[in-house]
Amino acid sequence: MPLNINFQQIFLHLFNFVILGGGLYLLLYKPVVDFMNKREQYFSNLEKETQQALEQAKEKEAQYNEKLNQFNDEMAIKKVEAIKECEKLVDARIQSAKEEASHILEDAHIKAKMHHDKMVEQAKEEITDLALDTAKKMMTDQDIYSQFVQACNQGDLDE
Amino acid sequence: MTKKQRKRSVLIILLLAIFFLVLSIICKGPENAESIQEVMKDGVLHEANKISLFGIMEVNPSVVSGIIVTGILLGLALCIRLFLIPKFKMVPTKPQIVIETAVGYFYNLAKTNSPHRNRFLGAYLFAAGVYIFFGTLSELFGIQIFTTSGTSMASVAPLSDINGALSLGCLSYLVILSGGIAGNGLKGVGKTLKDFSLPISMSFRLFGALLSGLLVTELVYYYITLSFVLPIIVGILFTLLHALIQAYVLTMLTALFYGEVSEPSHKKAEA
Numbered sequence: 540m541p542l543n544i545n546f547q548q549i550f551l552h553l554f555n556f557v558i559l560g561g562g563l564y565l566l567l568y569k570p571v572v573d574f575m576n577k578r579e580q581y582f583s584n585l586e587k588e589t590q591q592a593l594e595q596a597k598e599k600e601a602q603y604n605e606k607l608n609q610f611n612d613e614m615a616i617k618k619v620e621a622i623k624e625c626e627k628l629v630d631a632r633i634q635s636a637k638e639e640a641s642h643i644l645e646d647a648h649i650k651a652k653m654h655h656d657k658m659v660e661q662a663k664e665e666i667t668d669l670a671l672d673t674a675k676k677m678m679t680d681q682d683i684y685s686q687f688v689q690a691c692n693q694g695d696l697d698e
Numbered sequence: 699m700t701k702k703q704r705k706r707s708v709l710i711i712l713l714l715a716i717f718f719l720v721l722s723i724i725c726k727g728p729e730n731a732e733s734i735q736e737v738m739k740d741g742v743l744h745e746a747n748k749i750s751l752f753g754i755m756e757v758n759p760s761v762v763s764g765i766i767v768t769g770i771l772l773g774l775a776l777c778i779r780l781f782l783i784p785k786f787k788m789v790p791t792k793p794q795i796v797i798e799t800a801v802g803y804f805y806n807l808a809k810t811n812s813p814h815r816n817r818f819l820g821a822y823l824f825a826a827g828v829y830i831f832f833g834t835l836s837e838l839f840g841i842q843i844f845t846t847s848g849t850s851m852a853s854v855a856p857l858s859d860i861n862g863a864l865s866l867g868c869l870s871y872l873v874i875l876s877g878g879i880a881g882n883g884l885k886g887v888g889k890t891l892k893d894f895s896l897p898i899s900m901s902f903r904l905f906g907a908l909l910s911g912l913l914v915t916e917l918v919y920y921y922i923t924l925s926f927v928l929p930i931i932v933g934i935l936f937t938l939l940h941a942l943i944q945a946y947v948l949t950m951l952t953a954l955f956y957g958e959v960s961e962p963s964h965k966k967a968e969a
Contacts, residue, residue, distance in 0.1 A: 543758075545861055551751075551761050552856070552865035559768040560825035566775035568824045570783050571801040577787055 732757075734920050736915060739896035747845040759851060760859030762843055765834045767856060774811075805951060812957035815881055819956050822873050823949045824864065830948060833857055834908060835916070838934060857942030858908040860901075867901025868950045874959055890960040900951060904944055910941050 677684055713966050740746045748756040751765075778797060786794055804827055808820035833856040840852035856862045878886025918924045936957070 543860065544864065545758075547755070548758055548761055548859070548861035550866045551757060552764055552843045552859075553869060555761070555764045555768050555856075556825070556829060556865065556869065559771060559829055560822065561958050562768075562772045563775055563825045563828060564821040566779040567797075568801055568804075569822050570779060571797060572805055573819070574783070575798060575805070581788060627956075641848060650708070 709830035711911070715772050722857060724840050730949060734917070737916055737920055747847070747849070747851055751847050751887055756846055758859050758861060759845075759854050760856045760862045763836055763841075763853040764833065764856035764862060765854060766841060767836050769828070770834055771828060786843070800824075803951065807953050808956075812877065812960055813955035814962060815877060815960045819873070819877065819953060822870075823953055826952065827869065827945045827949045830866070830904070830945040831941045834911070834937060834944065837937050853913060855908050857904055858912040860905050863905035864897075864901045864946070867898045867899075867904060870900055870948065871897035873952060874955045877956040882963060885963060890955075893955065896955065902947060904948060907940050908948075911936050 719869070732934040736746070740866055747759055749759050749762045751757045751761065782797065786849075790798060801824060804824040805820045808823055812819055836853060837855045837858075842850050843853050844850050856868060871890075874893075875887065875890045878890040882889065914932055914936065915929075918928055
Protein backbone atom coordinates (compact mmCIF):
# COMPACT_ATOMS: atom_id res chain seq x y z
CA MET A 540 0.00 0.00 0.00
CA PRO A 541 1.26 3.55 -0.70
CA LEU A 542 2.52 5.58 2.27
CA ASN A 543 2.78 2.36 4.26
CA ILE A 544 -0.96 2.35 4.89
CA ASN A 545 -1.76 -0.80 6.77
CA PHE A 546 -5.32 -1.76 7.70
CA GLN A 547 -4.16 -3.87 10.58
CA GLN A 548 -2.42 -0.82 12.09
CA ILE A 549 -5.48 1.30 11.42
CA PHE A 550 -7.72 -1.16 13.24
CA LEU A 551 -5.22 -1.37 16.08
CA HIS A 552 -5.31 2.41 16.39
CA LEU A 553 -9.12 2.31 16.29
CA PHE A 554 -9.23 -0.43 18.92
CA ASN A 555 -6.91 1.60 21.10
CA PHE A 556 -8.93 4.76 20.63
CA VAL A 557 -12.25 3.05 21.31
CA ILE A 558 -10.90 1.72 24.61
CA LEU A 559 -9.58 5.18 25.47
CA GLY A 560 -12.86 6.85 24.46
CA GLY A 561 -14.97 4.39 26.45
CA GLY A 562 -12.71 4.61 29.48
CA LEU A 563 -12.56 8.40 29.43
CA TYR A 564 -16.34 8.58 29.00
CA LEU A 565 -17.02 6.33 31.97
CA LEU A 566 -14.25 7.57 34.24
CA LEU A 567 -14.12 11.26 33.51
CA TYR A 568 -16.56 12.74 31.05
CA LYS A 569 -19.84 11.34 32.35
CA PRO A 570 -19.24 11.92 36.08
CA VAL A 571 -17.96 15.44 35.49
CA VAL A 572 -20.81 16.34 33.13
CA ASP A 573 -23.33 14.80 35.55
CA PHE A 574 -21.86 16.85 38.37
CA MET A 575 -21.91 20.01 36.25
CA ASN A 576 -25.54 19.39 35.30
CA LYS A 577 -26.40 18.69 38.93
CA ARG A 578 -24.77 21.94 39.97
CA GLU A 579 -26.52 23.80 37.16
CA GLN A 580 -29.81 22.30 38.35
CA TYR A 581 -28.99 23.21 41.94
CA PHE A 582 -28.23 26.80 41.05
CA SER A 583 -31.21 27.10 38.71
CA ASN A 584 -33.44 25.82 41.55
CA LEU A 585 -31.79 28.29 43.86
CA GLU A 586 -32.39 31.02 41.32
CA LYS A 587 -36.01 29.96 40.95
CA GLU A 588 -36.48 30.01 44.71
CA THR A 589 -34.83 33.40 44.89
CA GLN A 590 -37.02 34.61 42.06
CA GLN A 591 -40.10 33.33 43.85
CA ALA A 592 -39.01 34.92 47.11
CA LEU A 593 -38.34 38.13 45.22
CA GLU A 594 -41.77 37.99 43.60
CA GLN A 595 -43.39 37.34 46.99
CA ALA A 596 -41.45 40.23 48.45
CA LYS A 597 -42.57 42.42 45.57
CA GLU A 598 -46.17 41.30 46.09
CA LYS A 599 -45.91 42.07 49.78
CA GLU A 600 -44.35 45.41 48.99
CA ALA A 601 -47.22 46.16 46.61
CA GLN A 602 -49.73 45.13 49.29
CA TYR A 603 -47.92 47.25 51.83
CA ASN A 604 -47.86 50.20 49.45
CA GLU A 605 -51.56 49.72 48.76
CA LYS A 606 -52.29 49.64 52.49
CA LEU A 607 -50.07 52.63 53.02
CA ASN A 608 -51.93 54.51 50.31
CA GLN A 609 -55.26 53.52 51.85
CA PHE A 610 -54.04 54.60 55.24
CA ASN A 611 -52.80 57.87 53.78
CA ASP A 612 -56.16 58.45 52.12
CA GLU A 613 -57.97 57.65 55.35
CA MET A 614 -55.59 59.90 57.20
CA ALA A 615 -56.25 62.69 54.75
CA ILE A 616 -60.03 62.25 55.10
CA LYS A 617 -59.75 62.14 58.88
CA LYS A 618 -57.51 65.16 58.85
CA VAL A 619 -60.05 67.09 56.78
CA GLU A 620 -62.81 65.98 59.12
CA ALA A 621 -60.73 66.94 62.15
CA ILE A 622 -59.97 70.33 60.62
CA LYS A 623 -63.65 70.83 59.94
CA GLU A 624 -64.54 69.85 63.51
CA CYS A 625 -61.87 72.14 64.81
CA GLU A 626 -63.16 74.97 62.69
CA LYS A 627 -66.68 74.30 64.02
CA LEU A 628 -65.39 74.34 67.58
CA VAL A 629 -63.46 77.51 66.93
CA ASP A 630 -66.55 79.12 65.36
CA ALA A 631 -68.63 78.05 68.33
CA ARG A 632 -66.05 79.41 70.72
CA ILE A 633 -65.83 82.66 68.81
CA GLN A 634 -69.59 82.90 68.76
CA SER A 635 -69.86 82.31 72.49
CA ALA A 636 -67.03 84.75 73.10
CA LYS A 637 -68.81 87.34 70.98
CA GLU A 638 -72.05 86.76 72.90
CA GLU A 639 -70.21 87.01 76.16
CA ALA A 640 -68.53 90.15 74.95
CA SER A 641 -71.86 91.70 73.93
CA HIS A 642 -73.31 90.79 77.36
CA ILE A 643 -70.34 92.38 79.06
CA LEU A 644 -70.68 95.44 76.84
CA GLU A 645 -74.40 95.72 77.58
CA ASP A 646 -73.73 95.41 81.31
CA ALA A 647 -71.03 98.00 81.02
CA HIS A 648 -73.37 100.33 79.13
CA ILE A 649 -76.06 99.90 81.76
CA LYS A 650 -73.60 100.39 84.58
CA ALA A 651 -72.12 103.44 82.87
CA LYS A 652 -75.57 104.94 82.31
CA MET A 653 -76.47 104.31 85.90
CA HIS A 654 -73.24 105.86 87.02
CA HIS A 655 -73.84 108.82 84.67
CA ASP A 656 -77.36 109.34 85.90
CA LYS A 657 -76.20 109.12 89.41
CA MET A 658 -73.49 111.65 88.77
CA VAL A 659 -75.90 114.02 86.99
CA GLU A 660 -78.29 113.72 89.96
CA GLN A 661 -75.47 114.41 92.31
CA ALA A 662 -74.38 117.42 90.23
CA LYS A 663 -77.92 118.74 90.15
CA GLU A 664 -78.16 118.41 93.86
CA GLU A 665 -74.82 120.10 94.29
CA ILE A 666 -75.81 122.99 91.93
CA THR A 667 -79.12 123.39 93.74
CA ASP A 668 -77.30 123.45 97.02
CA LEU A 669 -74.83 125.94 95.62
CA ALA A 670 -77.60 128.19 94.23
CA LEU A 671 -79.46 128.06 97.53
CA ASP A 672 -76.28 128.89 99.41
CA THR A 673 -75.58 131.78 97.09
CA ALA A 674 -79.16 133.09 97.36
CA LYS A 675 -79.00 132.82 101.13
CA LYS A 676 -75.75 134.65 101.13
CA MET A 677 -77.16 137.43 98.96
CA MET A 678 -80.16 137.76 101.09
CA THR A 679 -78.06 138.07 104.17
CA ASP A 680 -75.60 140.58 102.74
CA GLN A 681 -77.68 143.79 101.68
CA ASP A 682 -74.79 145.87 100.55
CA ILE A 683 -73.91 143.65 97.80
CA TYR A 684 -77.58 143.54 96.72
CA SER A 685 -77.97 147.34 96.77
CA GLN A 686 -74.71 147.78 94.87
CA PHE A 687 -76.08 145.40 92.33
CA VAL A 688 -79.40 147.29 92.06
CA GLN A 689 -77.61 150.61 91.71
CA ALA A 690 -75.40 149.24 89.04
CA CYS A 691 -78.39 147.96 87.21
CA ASN A 692 -80.17 151.36 87.47
CA GLN A 693 -77.08 153.25 86.37
CA GLY A 694 -76.92 151.11 83.37
CA ASP A 695 -80.53 151.99 82.41
CA LEU A 696 -79.81 155.74 82.65
CA ASP A 697 -76.77 155.56 80.40
CA GLU A 698 -78.88 154.00 77.76
CA MET B 699 27.02 36.34 47.34
CA THR B 700 28.97 39.45 46.45
CA LYS B 701 29.01 41.02 43.02
CA LYS B 702 32.54 39.80 42.41
CA GLN B 703 31.68 36.21 43.32
CA ARG B 704 28.62 36.30 41.10
CA LYS B 705 30.65 37.56 38.17
CA ARG B 706 33.21 34.84 38.74
CA SER B 707 30.62 32.05 38.81
CA VAL B 708 28.95 33.33 35.62
CA LEU B 709 32.35 33.42 33.93
CA ILE B 710 33.10 29.84 35.02
CA ILE B 711 29.76 28.60 33.70
CA LEU B 712 30.33 30.37 30.37
CA LEU B 713 33.84 28.96 30.02
CA LEU B 714 32.57 25.46 30.80
CA ALA B 715 29.82 25.80 28.21
CA ILE B 716 32.25 27.01 25.56
CA PHE B 717 34.68 24.21 26.47
CA PHE B 718 32.04 21.52 26.02
CA LEU B 719 30.77 23.11 22.83
CA VAL B 720 34.26 23.10 21.33
CA LEU B 721 34.79 19.51 22.48
CA SER B 722 31.52 18.39 20.95
CA ILE B 723 32.48 19.96 17.63
CA ILE B 724 36.07 18.62 17.62
CA CYS B 725 35.31 15.10 18.77
CA LYS B 726 33.49 13.25 16.04
CA GLY B 727 30.99 10.75 17.28
CA PRO B 728 30.24 7.47 15.60
CA GLU B 729 28.88 7.86 12.12
CA ASN B 730 25.12 8.09 11.98
CA ALA B 731 23.71 4.66 11.31
CA GLU B 732 21.09 6.22 9.04
CA SER B 733 21.42 9.04 6.55
CA ILE B 734 19.14 12.05 6.90
CA GLN B 735 17.10 10.80 3.95
CA GLU B 736 16.54 7.49 5.65
CA VAL B 737 15.60 9.16 8.92
CA MET B 738 13.11 11.41 7.15
CA LYS B 739 11.67 8.54 5.15
CA ASP B 740 11.30 6.47 8.27
CA GLY B 741 9.73 9.42 10.01
CA VAL B 742 7.06 9.52 7.30
CA LEU B 743 6.57 5.88 6.46
CA HIS B 744 7.69 3.97 9.56
CA GLU B 745 8.89 1.12 7.39
CA ALA B 746 12.26 0.46 8.96
CA ASN B 747 11.55 0.42 12.68
CA LYS B 748 8.98 -2.05 13.90
CA ILE B 749 8.02 -2.81 17.47
CA SER B 750 6.85 -6.12 18.79
CA LEU B 751 3.40 -5.85 20.36
CA PHE B 752 3.53 -8.28 23.30
CA GLY B 753 5.18 -10.77 20.95
CA ILE B 754 1.93 -11.17 19.01
CA MET B 755 2.70 -9.02 15.99
CA GLU B 756 5.02 -6.36 14.69
CA VAL B 757 3.55 -2.87 14.70
CA ASN B 758 4.59 0.68 13.93
CA PRO B 759 6.03 2.66 16.87
CA SER B 760 2.97 4.92 16.79
CA VAL B 761 0.70 2.02 17.83
CA VAL B 762 2.84 1.39 20.88
CA SER B 763 2.93 5.13 21.61
CA GLY B 764 -0.86 5.15 21.31
CA ILE B 765 -1.16 2.27 23.75
CA ILE B 766 1.23 3.95 26.22
CA VAL B 767 -0.68 7.25 25.98
CA THR B 768 -3.99 5.42 26.40
CA GLY B 769 -2.67 3.57 29.45
CA ILE B 770 -1.38 6.76 31.06
CA LEU B 771 -4.57 8.68 30.30
CA LEU B 772 -6.82 5.93 31.61
CA GLY B 773 -4.69 5.64 34.76
CA LEU B 774 -4.91 9.37 35.27
CA ALA B 775 -8.67 9.33 34.63
CA LEU B 776 -9.07 6.50 37.15
CA CYS B 777 -7.12 8.45 39.77
CA ILE B 778 -9.24 11.53 39.13
CA ARG B 779 -12.43 9.43 39.29
CA LEU B 780 -11.40 7.82 42.57
CA PHE B 781 -9.74 10.66 44.41
CA LEU B 782 -10.93 13.95 42.96
CA ILE B 783 -14.46 13.62 41.61
CA PRO B 784 -15.97 12.37 44.92
CA LYS B 785 -14.59 15.52 46.55
CA PHE B 786 -16.15 17.88 44.01
CA LYS B 787 -17.86 20.86 45.61
CA MET B 788 -20.55 23.28 44.49
CA VAL B 789 -17.98 26.06 44.78
CA PRO B 790 -15.10 24.48 42.83
CA THR B 791 -11.54 24.10 44.06
CA LYS B 792 -8.54 24.72 41.76
CA PRO B 793 -8.06 21.14 40.43
CA GLN B 794 -11.81 20.88 40.02
CA ILE B 795 -11.81 24.04 37.92
CA VAL B 796 -9.11 22.58 35.63
CA ILE B 797 -11.03 19.32 35.11
CA GLU B 798 -14.38 21.05 34.67
CA THR B 799 -12.90 23.54 32.20
CA ALA B 800 -11.44 20.74 30.07
CA VAL B 801 -14.62 18.66 30.10
CA GLY B 802 -16.87 21.71 29.89
CA TYR B 803 -15.06 22.99 26.80
CA PHE B 804 -15.87 19.84 24.77
CA TYR B 805 -19.34 19.56 26.29
CA ASN B 806 -20.14 23.12 25.25
CA LEU B 807 -18.51 22.65 21.85
CA ALA B 808 -20.89 19.74 21.19
CA LYS B 809 -23.85 21.59 22.66
CA THR B 810 -23.38 24.78 20.66
CA ASN B 811 -22.63 23.10 17.34
CA SER B 812 -25.26 20.41 17.60
CA PRO B 813 -28.03 21.62 19.91
CA HIS B 814 -30.41 18.79 18.93
CA ARG B 815 -28.19 15.78 19.49
CA ASN B 816 -24.94 16.12 21.40
CA ARG B 817 -24.55 13.53 24.14
CA PHE B 818 -22.44 11.09 22.14
CA LEU B 819 -20.71 13.89 20.22
CA GLY B 820 -19.51 15.52 23.45
CA ALA B 821 -17.98 12.27 24.69
CA TYR B 822 -16.32 11.62 21.32
CA LEU B 823 -14.92 15.15 21.07
CA PHE B 824 -13.54 14.90 24.58
CA ALA B 825 -11.80 11.61 23.86
CA ALA B 826 -10.46 12.77 20.49
CA GLY B 827 -9.28 16.12 21.85
CA VAL B 828 -7.55 14.54 24.82
CA TYR B 829 -5.98 11.83 22.66
CA ILE B 830 -4.62 14.27 20.07
CA PHE B 831 -3.36 16.73 22.68
CA PHE B 832 -1.67 14.29 25.03
CA GLY B 833 -0.62 11.98 22.20
CA THR B 834 1.25 14.84 20.56
CA LEU B 835 2.72 15.97 23.87
CA SER B 836 4.06 12.44 24.45
CA GLU B 837 6.73 13.36 21.88
CA LEU B 838 8.24 15.63 24.48
CA PHE B 839 8.88 12.85 26.97
CA GLY B 840 10.64 10.60 24.47
CA ILE B 841 9.82 7.31 26.17
CA GLN B 842 12.32 4.70 25.03
CA ILE B 843 10.99 1.74 23.08
CA PHE B 844 12.97 -1.07 21.52
CA THR B 845 12.61 -2.04 17.91
CA THR B 846 12.60 -5.60 16.68
CA SER B 847 16.11 -5.04 15.31
CA GLY B 848 17.28 -4.35 18.85
CA THR B 849 17.88 -0.61 18.54
CA SER B 850 16.18 1.83 20.85
CA MET B 851 14.13 4.79 19.75
CA ALA B 852 12.11 7.53 21.35
CA SER B 853 8.35 7.12 21.14
CA VAL B 854 6.65 9.19 18.47
CA ALA B 855 3.29 10.91 18.50
CA PRO B 856 0.60 8.28 17.74
CA LEU B 857 -0.92 10.48 15.05
CA SER B 858 2.33 11.22 13.23
CA ASP B 859 1.80 7.84 11.58
CA ILE B 860 -0.52 7.92 8.58
CA ASN B 861 -2.37 4.88 9.94
CA GLY B 862 -3.13 6.65 13.23
CA ALA B 863 -4.24 9.82 11.47
CA LEU B 864 -6.38 7.82 9.02
CA SER B 865 -8.02 5.91 11.86
CA LEU B 866 -9.01 9.10 13.67
CA GLY B 867 -10.06 10.90 10.48
CA CYS B 868 -12.22 7.98 9.34
CA LEU B 869 -13.66 7.48 12.82
CA SER B 870 -14.60 11.17 12.94
CA TYR B 871 -16.32 10.76 9.58
CA LEU B 872 -18.17 7.69 10.87
CA VAL B 873 -19.26 9.66 13.92
CA ILE B 874 -20.55 12.41 11.65
CA LEU B 875 -22.34 9.80 9.54
CA SER B 876 -23.91 8.27 12.66
CA GLY B 877 -25.13 11.73 13.65
CA GLY B 878 -26.67 12.17 10.20
CA ILE B 879 -28.45 8.81 10.43
CA ALA B 880 -29.66 9.44 13.98
CA GLY B 881 -30.87 12.92 13.15
CA ASN B 882 -32.22 12.60 9.62
CA GLY B 883 -32.18 8.93 8.62
CA LEU B 884 -31.42 8.35 4.95
CA LYS B 885 -31.36 12.08 4.29
CA GLY B 886 -28.61 12.37 6.86
CA VAL B 887 -26.60 9.70 5.04
CA GLY B 888 -26.96 11.71 1.84
CA LYS B 889 -25.89 14.87 3.61
CA THR B 890 -22.82 13.18 5.04
CA LEU B 891 -21.83 11.42 1.82
CA LYS B 892 -21.94 14.80 0.09
CA ASP B 893 -18.73 15.60 1.98
CA PHE B 894 -17.04 12.39 0.87
CA SER B 895 -13.61 14.01 0.91
CA LEU B 896 -13.91 14.76 4.60
CA PRO B 897 -12.17 11.64 5.98
CA ILE B 898 -9.23 12.16 3.65
CA SER B 899 -8.92 15.87 4.40
CA MET B 900 -9.29 15.33 8.14
CA SER B 901 -6.78 12.48 8.20
CA PHE B 902 -4.17 14.20 6.08
CA ARG B 903 -4.53 17.52 7.86
CA LEU B 904 -3.82 15.77 11.13
CA PHE B 905 -1.06 13.67 9.63
CA GLY B 906 0.56 16.60 7.84
CA ALA B 907 0.54 18.86 10.86
CA LEU B 908 1.93 16.28 13.23
CA LEU B 909 4.39 14.93 10.70
CA SER B 910 5.81 18.37 10.01
CA GLY B 911 6.53 18.74 13.72
CA LEU B 912 8.13 15.34 13.82
CA LEU B 913 10.29 15.98 10.75
CA VAL B 914 11.50 19.33 12.02
CA THR B 915 12.40 17.73 15.35
CA GLU B 916 14.15 14.83 13.61
CA LEU B 917 16.08 17.28 11.45
CA VAL B 918 17.14 19.34 14.42
CA TYR B 919 18.31 16.36 16.42
CA TYR B 920 20.09 14.77 13.46
CA TYR B 921 22.74 17.48 13.37
CA ILE B 922 24.57 17.89 16.66
CA THR B 923 25.31 21.55 15.98
CA LEU B 924 21.60 22.29 15.94
CA SER B 925 21.07 20.56 19.26
CA PHE B 926 21.75 23.64 21.40
CA VAL B 927 18.99 26.05 22.43
CA LEU B 928 17.00 25.35 19.27
CA PRO B 929 15.29 22.17 20.61
CA ILE B 930 13.78 24.24 23.41
CA ILE B 931 11.87 26.25 20.84
CA VAL B 932 11.31 23.52 18.30
CA GLY B 933 10.70 20.68 20.70
CA ILE B 934 8.51 22.32 23.30
CA LEU B 935 6.93 25.32 21.67
CA PHE B 936 6.09 23.70 18.34
CA THR B 937 4.86 20.52 19.98
CA LEU B 938 2.66 22.43 22.38
CA LEU B 939 1.35 24.62 19.61
CA HIS B 940 0.43 21.92 17.15
CA ALA B 941 -0.94 19.71 19.93
CA LEU B 942 -3.34 22.49 20.82
CA ILE B 943 -4.13 23.53 17.27
CA GLN B 944 -4.74 20.03 15.94
CA ALA B 945 -6.90 19.03 18.89
CA TYR B 946 -8.91 22.19 18.37
CA VAL B 947 -9.20 21.84 14.58
CA LEU B 948 -10.31 18.20 14.48
CA THR B 949 -12.82 18.53 17.31
CA MET B 950 -14.18 21.79 15.92
CA LEU B 951 -14.60 20.34 12.41
CA THR B 952 -16.21 17.16 13.68
CA ALA B 953 -18.62 19.16 15.85
CA LEU B 954 -19.47 21.49 12.97
CA PHE B 955 -20.19 18.74 10.45
CA TYR B 956 -22.01 16.62 13.03
CA GLY B 957 -24.25 19.56 13.91
CA GLU B 958 -24.90 20.25 10.23
CA VAL B 959 -25.93 16.73 9.27
CA SER B 960 -27.84 15.91 12.46
CA GLU B 961 -29.95 19.07 12.36
CA PRO B 962 -33.60 18.09 11.70
CA SER B 963 -34.80 19.23 8.27
CA HIS B 964 -37.18 22.20 8.19
CA LYS B 965 -40.07 20.19 6.77
CA LYS B 966 -39.87 17.81 9.69
CA ALA B 967 -39.64 20.69 12.09
CA GLU B 968 -42.70 22.37 10.56
CA ALA B 969 -44.70 19.12 10.74
